[in-house]
Amino acid sequence: xxxxxxxxxxxxxxxxxxxxxxxxxxxxxxxxxxxxxxxxxxxxxxxxxxxxxxxxxxxxxxxxxxxxxxxxxxxxxxxxxxxxxxxxxxxxxxxxxxxxxxxxxxxxxxxxxxxxxxxxxxxxxxxxxxxxxxxxxxxxxxxxxxxxxxxxxxxxxxxxxxxxxxxxxxxxxxxxxxxxxxxxxxxxxxxxxxxxxxxxxxxxxxxxxxxxxxxxxxxxxxxxxxxxxxxxxxxxxxxxxxxxxxxxxxxxxxxxxxxxxxxxxxxxxxxxxxxxxxxxxxxxxxxxxxxxxxxxxxxxxxxxxxxxxxxxxxxxxxxxxxxxxxxxxxxxxxxxxxxxxxxxxxxxxxxxxxxxxxxxxxxxxxxxxxxxxxxxxxxxxxxxxxxxxxxxxxxxxxxxxxxxxxxxxxxxxxxxxxxxxxxxxxxxxxxxxxxxxxxxxxxxxxxxxxxxxxxxxxxxxxxxxxxxxxxxxxxxxxxxxxxxxxxxxxxxxxxxxxxxxxxxxxxxxxxxxxxxxxxxxxxxxxxxxxxxxxxxxxxxxxxxxxxxxxxxxxxxxxxxxxxxxxxxxxxxxxxxxxxxxxxxxxxxxxxxxxxxxxxxxxxxxxxxxxxxxxxxxxxxxxxxxxxxxxxxxxxxxxxxxxxxxxxxxxxxxxxxxxxxxxxxxxxxxxxxxxxxxxxxxxxxxxxxxxxxxxxxxxxxxxxxxxxxxxxxxxxxxxxxxxxxxxxxxxxxxxxxxxxxxxxxxxxxxxxxxxxxxxxxxxxxxxxxxx
Amino acid sequence: xxxxxxxxxxxxxxxxxxxxxxxxxxxxxxxxxxxxxxxxxxxxxxxxxxxxxxxxxxxxxxxxxxxxxxxxxxxxxxxxxxxxxxxxxxxxxxxxxxxxxxxxxxxxxxxxxxxxxxxxxxxxxxxxxxxxxxxxxxxxxxxxxxxxxxxxxxxx
Ligand code: FES
Ligand code: FES
Numbered sequence: 028x029x030x031x032x033x034x035x036x037x038x039x040x041x042x043x044x045x046x047x048x049x050x051x052x053x054x055x056x057x058x059x060x061x062x063x064x065x066x067x068x069x070x071x072x073x074x075x076x077x078x079x080x081x082x083x084x085x086x087x088x089x090x091x092x093x094x095x096x097x098x099x100x101x102x103x104x105x106x107x108x109x110x111x112x113x114x115x116x117x118x119x120x121x122x123x124x125x126x127x128x129x130x131x132x133x134x135x136x137x138x139x140x141x142x143x144x145x146x147x148x149x150x151x152x153x154x155x156x157x158x159x160x161x162x163x164x165x166x167x168x169x170x171x172x173x174x175x176x177x178x179x180x181x182x183x184x185x186x187x188x189x190x191x192x193x194x195x196x197x198x199x200x201x202x203x204x205x206x207x208x209x210x211x212x213x214x215x216x217x218x219x220x221x222x223x224x225x226x227x228x229x230x231x232x233x234x235x236x237x238x239x240x241x242x243x244x245x246x247x248x249x250x251x252x253x254x255x256x257x258x259x260x261x262x263x264x265x266x267x268x269x270x271x272x273x274x275x276x277x278x279x280x281x282x283x284x285x286x287x288x289x290x291x292x293x294x295x296x297x298x299x300x301x302x303x304x305x306x307x308x309x310x311x312x313x314x315x316x317x318x319x320x321x322x323x324x325x326x327x328x329x330x331x332x333x334x335x336x337x338x339x340x341x342x343x344x345x346x347x348x349x350x351x352x353x354x355x356x357x358x359x360x361x362x363x364x365x366x367x368x369x370x371x372x373x374x375x376x377x378x379x380x381x382x383x384x385x386x387x388x389x390x391x392x393x394x395x396x397x398x399x400x401x402x403x404x405x406x407x408x409x410x411x412x413x414x415x416x417x418x419x420x421x422x423x424x425x426x427x428x429x430x431x432x433x434x435x436x437x438x439x440x441x442x443x444x445x446x447x448x449x450x451x452x453x454x455x456x457x458x459x460x461x462x463x464x465x466x467x468x469x470x471x472x473x474x475x476x477x478x479x480x481x482x483x484x485x486x487x488x489x490x491x492x493x494x495x496x497x498x499x500x501x502x503x504x505x506x507x508x509x510x511x512x513x514x515x516x517x518x519x520x521x522x523x524x525x526x527x528x529x530x531x532x533x534x535x536x537x538x539x540x541x542x543x544x545x546x547x548x549x550x551x552x553x554x555x556x557x558x559x560x561x562x563x564x565x566x567x568x569x570x571x572x573x574x575x576x577x578x579x580x581x582x583x584x585x586x587x588x589x590x591x592x593x594x595x596x597x598x599x600x601x602x603x604x605x606x607x608x609x610x611x612x613x614x615x616x617x618x619x620x621x622x623x624x625x626x627x628x629x630x631x632x633x634x635x636x637x638x639x640x641x642x643x644x645x646x647x648x649x650x651x652x653x654x655x656x657x658x659x660x661x662x663x664x665x666x667x668x669x670x671x672x673x674x675x676x677x678x679x680x681x682x683x684x685x686x687x688x689x690x691x692x693x694x695x696x697x698x699x700x701x702x703x704x705x706x707x708x709x710x711x712x713x714x715x716x717x718x719x720x721x722x723x724x725x726x727x728x729x730x731x732x733x734x735x736x737x738x739x740x741x742x743x744x745x746x747x748x749x750x751x752x753x754x755x756x757x758x759x760x761x762x763x764x765x766x767x768x769x770x771x772x773x774x775x776x777x778x779x780x781x782x783x784x785x786x787x788x789x790x791x792x793x794x795x796x797x
Numbered sequence: 798x799x800x801x802x803x804x805x806x807x808x809x810x811x812x813x814x815x816x817x818x819x820x821x822x823x824x825x826x827x828x829x830x831x832x833x834x835x836x837x838x839x840x841x842x843x844x845x846x847x848x849x850x851x852x853x854x855x856x857x858x859x860x861x862x863x864x865x866x867x868x869x870x871x872x873x874x875x876x877x878x879x880x881x882x883x884x885x886x887x888x889x890x891x892x893x894x895x896x897x898x899x900x901x902x903x904x905x906x907x908x909x910x911x912x913x914x915x916x917x918x919x920x921x922x923x924x925x926x927x928x929x930x931x932x933x934x935x936x937x938x939x940x941x942x943x944x945x946x947x948x949x950x951x952x953x
Contacts, residue, residue, distance in 0.1 A: 085894030088829020293895025521893025691931030
């Protein structure tokens with residue numbers, strides 16, 4: 028029995044998974060227990076197809092993006108970038124630029140705090156910022172930037188993993204080795220060598236995946252304005268609090284001196300998780316000039332210096348029994364990371380997705396002289412799943428087993444990496460529902476639209492940790508007129524954060540949805556929340572919102588009980604009214620709050636710890652139907668069926684939008700997207716959206732996206748898990764599988780451009796269309 | 798020079814090399830038209846010039862002398878949205894929303910040409926407008942929905 032004299036600890040530690048990495052975190056235990064909403068919970072607003080609350084503003088062109096911020100006397104900055112990949116700056120001549128009418132200021136290395144790490148004279152990649160100019164208009168700033176002369180001394184650059192491994196030269200100062208960790212990162216479970224030696228069936232495949240660019244249509248942008256010793260930064264970001272940290276550190280400020288605002292942002296996909304050179308440039312100029320300065324990255328800058336999904340080479344070997352039980356998976360992979368970044372391993376998914384007792388991944392991650400990587404929607408998993416799934420397809424063929432059947436036989440029932448159960452994994456249902464929707468068993472009857480075209484089908488699966496976790500905070504307050512506000516220092520990337528926070532608060536309060544408004548995107552008004560990354564926002568923040576709303580509701584009911592002179596436990600709330608059990612009387616929220624006047628009802632919510640010793644994942648399967656033109660090599664994706672299990676879906680409309688978005692990005696990754704490198708000159712070649720092709724309206728297949736009904740009450744009190752990243756993981760391998768099915772030959776490298784398809788066809792067995 | 802901006806004549810004297818996009822955003826404060834690339838690649842800057850969609854980032858404002866420019870700000874208001882704007886909300890045809898004004902302006906031109914366009918015509922009409930959030934299926938649905946609503950409105 029609990030000792031009543033001892034209060035339970037208020038702060039404990041818990042495990043949180045971010046983008047595949049596990050972190051230990053301190054967490055505040057919620058002040059009172061909340062019964063999770065299980066699958067049977069009768070909910071009004073949560074689960075409803077509520078309209079996106081800021082939708083109309085966006086269609087009006089009135090959503091306030093950072094690029095639309097206009098402050099008094101606002102000036103505009105432009106960056107000057109390196110035109111070589113490695114070397115050093117020997118001289119900078121700003122005379123001509125300064126002479127241009129409208130130019131206000133120019134800064135180089137000596138003019139910025141060292142901790143910004145801006146304009147370093149050692150050049151380590153093409154596109155590195157070396158100077159910046161500020162002018163009265165963006166056009167003048169750009170013209171002036173072109174007039175700044177920078178003389179450099181060129182040094183040999185390193186662009187590939189093999190060069191990085193063998194070269195004596197380090198790609199940048201401060202490294203002890205060009206390989207991250209000094210060698211391959213090997214992770215092994217079981218005994219792979221022994222299992223391979225006794226394999227009944229064995230396949231090996233090599234695949235390459237391209238370097239992909241996030242390409243959000245809104246560029247990276249910041250506006251900075253100082254008031255005394257405080258600075259306000261408007262930033263297009265996935266994490267206002269992280270940007271606040273970055274700015275405070277770089278400029279030696281206290282956190283209280285920095286305010287970061289992001290009301291609307293035009294897409295991030297992982298590339299907008301931190302302050303960037305543009306942020307520091309805006310802050311530095313604004314301080315020097317005494318008025319607001321905006322710095323917007325231009326499109327070539329976006330392409331070369333705001334992050335990317337690195338390319339990979341993967342060699343996968345899979346062993347299985349004759350009846351298709353996996354016995355060993357062995358991966359060797361390389362990743363040219365760029366000049367900086369974190370360990371984004373294509374190996375992780377090999378350990379997780381399919382049941383297999385012996386798995387070894389050996390990944391060499393090399394620093395090279397190209398722009399730094401940045402997390403890009405399902406970093407690591409999106410790349411790794413291509414090799415793993417293509418390996419599985421090859422195995423299915425070697426075994427003479429249907430590729431779907433092979434996957435169904437190898438579902439991972441628990442978290443194999445950590446030896447713990449999942450709170451739920453309904454992948455088997457996803458396979459069954461997806462197969463039904465695409466007509467998997469009757470697919471052979473679907474014929475191509477012309478004799479020179481071939482039809483094919485593919486399937487792939489996905490797993491991604493989506494438990495979210497603390498810290499995440501929210502405040503819910505009631506106004507004197509009975510309307511409610513949710514305050515949270517989070518941000519809406521286009522995912523619908525504002526809308527779902529209002530839905531959860533309305534549900535927990537028992538309020539009308541139109542009477543609840545979410546106020547987010549400002550470090551000065553909302554309590555701390557982490558970045559919107561890792562598919563974490565819903566599972567992290569909505570439980571905190573629920574708790575804040577429950578606390579506000581308790582206070583409201585206490586006040587109502589006094590007015591009605593009844594016991595609190597006889598009161599209930601529904602759609603903005605307080606009702607009394609066995610009594611006709613009822614009160615509108617506004618009647619109670621009006622009586623209180625400006626005495627505020629406020630609830631505070633914090634996200635509690637994650638459950639111990641369980642894995643929380645979203646799983647799913649996607650099926651692709653394609654047609655390949657054997658004369659032109661053009662791949663046409665006709666249909667994608669996607670079925671995922673993400674626990675409770677707070678808003679099916681928004682979830683479907685995000686799912687379709689992930690699928691379409693995955694289609695681009697499979698079919699078009701590739702940042703080529705001129706290895707000899709050390710420069711990336713796709714400097715715009717014409718030479719880096721993302722999907723257009725004409726490329727979009729029929730998409731049938733579906734979520735299994737249910738909830739995950741073990742995961743958190745709302746029962747929801749994330750969906751952003753799960754959406755993209757299986758798309759490319761499902762399409763690649765379908766293309767191989769159509770052609771009867773694999774196209775080993777992505778993207779599946781016409782020339783790759785035609786090259787693969789030359790090796791295809793002769794096949795005649797019926 | 799004089800041009801008609803969202804139905805109203807305006808007299809202006811911008812420097813010769815000013816693009817229509819810079820003119821709208823930086824001179825007139827009409828920030829509904831977005832600058833996604835400034836190099837004729839993305840379509841976020843789409844406006845109508847005498848009813849035809851153009852990339853305003855590649856249109857010199859001097860080319861607009863005596864002509865009619867329509868931007869998203871001229872289309873509808875929060876209290877009285879255009880049917881396309883209503884349809885975009887109803888179909889959730891906006892995620893981050895950065896491409897949305899451009900998509901809608903291109904769609905206005907599609908519907909002006911044909912009151913009952915096929916999906917192929919809609920897709921062709923919007924082919925110059927990128928969307929990185931992958932909202933395409935819902936955008937096409939929204940245009941179809943708006944077309945139906947506009948036909949009903951004009952018959953009713
Ligand atoms: S801004 Fe004009 S097309 Fe991109
Ligand atoms: S909705 Fe984000 S770019 Fe289209």
